[in-house]
Amino acid sequence: LRHGAMRQTVARQAKKGDLGATLIIDRDTVRDPFPHYERIRAQGRIVRSALTLTTVDHEVTQTVLRSPDFIVSMRMPENAPSLLQALMKVGGSYPLGPAEPPSLLSSDPPDHTRMRKLVTRSFSAKAIAALRGRTEEIATGLLDEMTATAGRNGRRADVIGDYAALLPATVIAEMLGAPTSMREQFLRWGEGGAYSLDMGLTYGQFRRSEKDIDALTDWMLGHFETLRRNPGDDILSSLVQAHDEEEGKLADDELLSIAMLLLAAGFETTVNLIGNGTRLLLEHPDQRARLAAEPELWPNAVEEILRYESPVQRTGRVAGADTEVCGIPVRRGSLIITHLGGANRDPAVFPEPGRFDVAREGADRHVSFSSGIHYCLGAALAKMEGEVGLRALFERFPDMRADGLPELRGTRVLRGYRSLPVRLDRAP
Ligand code: HEM
Numbered sequence: 001l002r003h004g005a006m007r008q009t010v011a012r013q014a015k016k017g018d019l020g021a022t023l024i025i026d027r028d029t030v031r032d033p034f035p036h037y038e039r040i041r042a043q044g045r046i047v048r049s050a051l052t053l054t055t056v057d058h059e060v061t062q063t064v065l066r067s068p069d070f071i072v073s074m075r076m077p078e079n080a081p082s083l084l085q086a087l088m089k090v091g092g093s094y095p096l097g098p099a100e101p102p103s104l105l106s107s108d109p110p111d112h113t114r115m116r117k118l119v120t121r122s123f124s125a126k127a128i129a130a131l132r133g134r135t136e137e138i139a140t141g142l143l144d145e146m147t148a149t150a151g152r153n154g155r156r157a158d159v160i161g162d163y164a165a166l167l168p169a170t171v172i173a174e175m176l177g178a179p180t181s182m183r184e185q186f187l188r189w190g191e192g193g194a195y196s197l198d199m200g201l202t203y204g205q206f207r208r209s210e211k212d213i214d215a216l217t218d219w220m221l222g223h224f225e226t227l228r229r230n231p232g233d234d235i236l237s238s239l240v241q242a243h244d245e246e247e248g249k250l251a252d253d254e255l256l257s258i259a260m261l262l263l264a265a266g267f268e269t270t271v272n273l274i275g276n277g278t279r280l281l282l283e284h285p286d287q288r289a290r291l292a293a294e295p296e297l298w299p300n301a302v303e304e305i306l307r308y309e310s311p312v313q314r315t316g317r318v319a320g321a322d323t324e325v326c327g328i329p330v331r332r333g334s335l336i337i338t339h340l341g342g343a344n345r346d347p348a349v350f351p352e353p354g355r356f357d358v359a360r361e362g363a364d365r366h367v368s369f370s371s372g373i374h375y376c377l378g379a380a381l382a383k384m385e386g387e388v389g390l391r392a393l394f395e396r397f398p399d400m401r402a403d404g405l406p407e408l409r410g411t412r413v414l415r416g417y418r419s420l421p422v423r424l425d426r427a428p
Helices: 004-015 019-025 027-031 034-043 058-066 082-089 112-123 123-130 132-151 158-165 165-177 180-196 202-229 237-244 253-270 271-285 285-293 293-308 379-396
Strands: 053-055 157-159 315-317 324-326 328-331 335-339 417-419 421-423
Touching: 053 082, 058 315, 058 324, 058 335, 112 237, 112 253, 112 285, 132 158, 132 165, 132 379, 157 158, 158 165, 158 271, 158 379, 158 417, 165 180, 165 253, 165 271, 165 379, 180 202, 180 253, 180 328, 202 237, 202 253, 237 253, 253 271, 271 285, 271 293, 271 379, 271 417, 285 293, 285 379, 293 379, 328 421
Parallel strands: 053 335
Antiparallel strands: 157 421, 315 335, 324 328
16 A cells, blocks of 8 residues: 555656656656666756656766766665655565665765675686687577577577577676576566666566566575585685685675575666667667678777666665755755666766667766675676677578567566567568
8 A cells, every 4th residue: 555655645746757766667767768867968067856856867877887976876865756666665575675785885984895806806807718719609509599499499499598698697697606507497487577776666567576586586595505515616616615715804794685686687688789789680680780891899889788678777866965966055964866877878978879889989987886885796707698699599590580570578676678579680
């Protein structure tokens, strides 16, 4: 009941033209948030809505994300409007959802610094470069399977279910010492888990999310026991060891939280990079032809895909003190929503931001991986997987074309497709 009433109030705010509320509730903005970002941009660098402060400005976004005045642990602003408090708590909280405390995503220094240090090395550029060969092998294997399945299915395939979801899920399963036979199950749990990042859910979405996170938590606790009995050279074996060896290094709930975040981030985000990239290249045959002729452009193309269709559309911070951003005063306790997908279309940084150009100079100035101390730990991994995955797909199927409409996932923070039907052969 409380949930239904809350949604109605947010809906009323949205009807009144409150831009922040609209992005939380309105279905059309899930499908296509970009015109909405432009409405916010036209109103100012920081726009005050009934619930939050909102920005799509590149400089403001970067300043907020890099500033020690803005924190993540004070999730509930002390002086927040009661409606916002209800929104953020709706139906209870998500114990151990990927972004709930003590997640890295919701910890400030010094806890954040201590926890992040335990996993940084496994995701360094050097560590990720060493995984490229294996990622190419996995991609080749999946494309072989996709060819075989499509052969029995009139040359039809679903890029998401048959490929884009499986590639990062297989890589992260191997990195975490989890059996790859679990990857389909991880993906099913991940679908509900992804809702936990959004605000203003329907009751059904909330229940699904809670159930999936519970199931994943149970599995993870069992996995720790397996790794204790039989440690490998994977990341989780070393985390379990760090936890068991030295008291104070990593608490029980911190170990579980990092493990859940790595797993969820591993299979929930890069799928969208590969899926969004596939759709963009199918829609822009000139850009696709350019990559076929100049394959050295692939790394830049991945940056442009990340900029143009950010797989994570937004994040937020709370002002821990009275402060100012780019000359605009912000009161302690204010929640500011930074729309990464909107900042990536800021014409002050990206000329003609609505043009998709795989050779764009400065495409890598996007904020799709955030900025500052929470800058995505998996950025090097995601970019490597995106490049290997997309290039292998388009080189294997040079005649691939869209076959019907893709279906969006329907989540707001994460932007990507649930299915992307294609035909692998040439048009008749
Ligand atoms: C943090 C995006 C892939 C692990 C973040 C944040 C963003 C992001 C925006 C920061 C949120 C904030 O500042 O509030 C992405 C995108 C990806 C991707 C767009 C793929 C295209 C991955 C992968 C992993 C990963 C593959 C690892 C398996 C993490 C972790 C954090 C994080 C652990 C928390 C870092 C911290 O709080 O210190 N990611 N991510 N990400 N990401 Fe990623």
